[in-house]
Amino acid sequence: MPSPAPAWSARDRVAYEPITQRRPFVLPNGARVAVWTIVNVENWQPQQAMPRAVLPPPMGQPLLPDIPNWCWHEYGMRVGFWRFLETLGTRGLKATLAVNGSACREYAPACQAALAAGWEFMGHGHVQQPMHRVADQAGAIRDTIAAIREFTGQPPRGWESPGLTETEDTIDLLAAAGIEYVADWVLDDQPVPIKTRTGSILSVPYTVELNDVVISAVQQHRAEELLTRGRDQFDQLYREGASIPRVMAISIHPYLTGAPHRIRYLAELYDHIMSHPDVHLCTGGDLLDIYRAQA
Helix, strand or coil: CCCCCCCCCHHHHCCCCCCCCCCCCCCHHHCCEEEEEEEEECCCCCCCCCCCCCCCCHHHCCCCCCHHHHHHHHHHHHHHHHHHHHHHHCCCCCCEEEECCCHHHHCHHHHHHHHHCCCEEEECCCCCCCHHHCCCHHHHHHHHHHHHHHHHCCCCCEECCHHHCCCCCHHHHHHHCCCCEECCCCCCCCCEEEEECCEEEEECCCCCCCEHHHHHHHCCCCCCHHHHHHHHHHHHHHHHCCCCCEEEEEEECCCCCCCCCCHHHHHHHHHHHHCCCCEEEECHHHHHHHHHHHC
């Protein structure tokens, strides 16, 4: 039997190219900054350990089922998601829905509301678990694409792995399955091509800094940190964007920013961004099209 192809490192896939020394990237109407919002809808399975926890287990011993932490997430889908829908909708904004394939069934009313609002659907794994723990990645990617295609009538163009996790093979499997852009490679303020064994796939700028998992669940900041950090991040990118346009992502989860004490800061962040001229509000698919039109 032929030996397997050698693994490619991340450095093999992405050429180092400083943002100050590359072909110009231009946004529509001369915009300085493109802003896209990613709403993450995930299927946390009650019989398994939760991806995140707000309450540690009593006596430090993991317990299954983990009802308190599963309910923490479930509140987001029952209540918090609808706050997102209102906050974005009243401002005429459309999000990219990063959705587990199985969540199209488990949370069909929420997904239907996103579809009716004109949101883009992006693959986010089939269930919420690291890609390293998926026994058949190619199958899970196919199942996710199929679920989104069945629900929306169109296959997803983009992909965000659960927890941004990838094995050495994930990016090749995504490209082979027809995925056109990914959000996992958080390494630039502009779109960046990634080499795969079947051609190129685009990295659209995502965020770990303006991501409520990091802000609220990992770093455990006060609720207003989303506004403070988001405003500072936008202001800096806006200044830089006068000469080199930038992309800013806002990544939110219904169980975190959808909580009553946090949602106002998301609304205030949007109002700050929208008070500026020369800002392009868009989806991940829009950014893919903008880049391809110039490439």
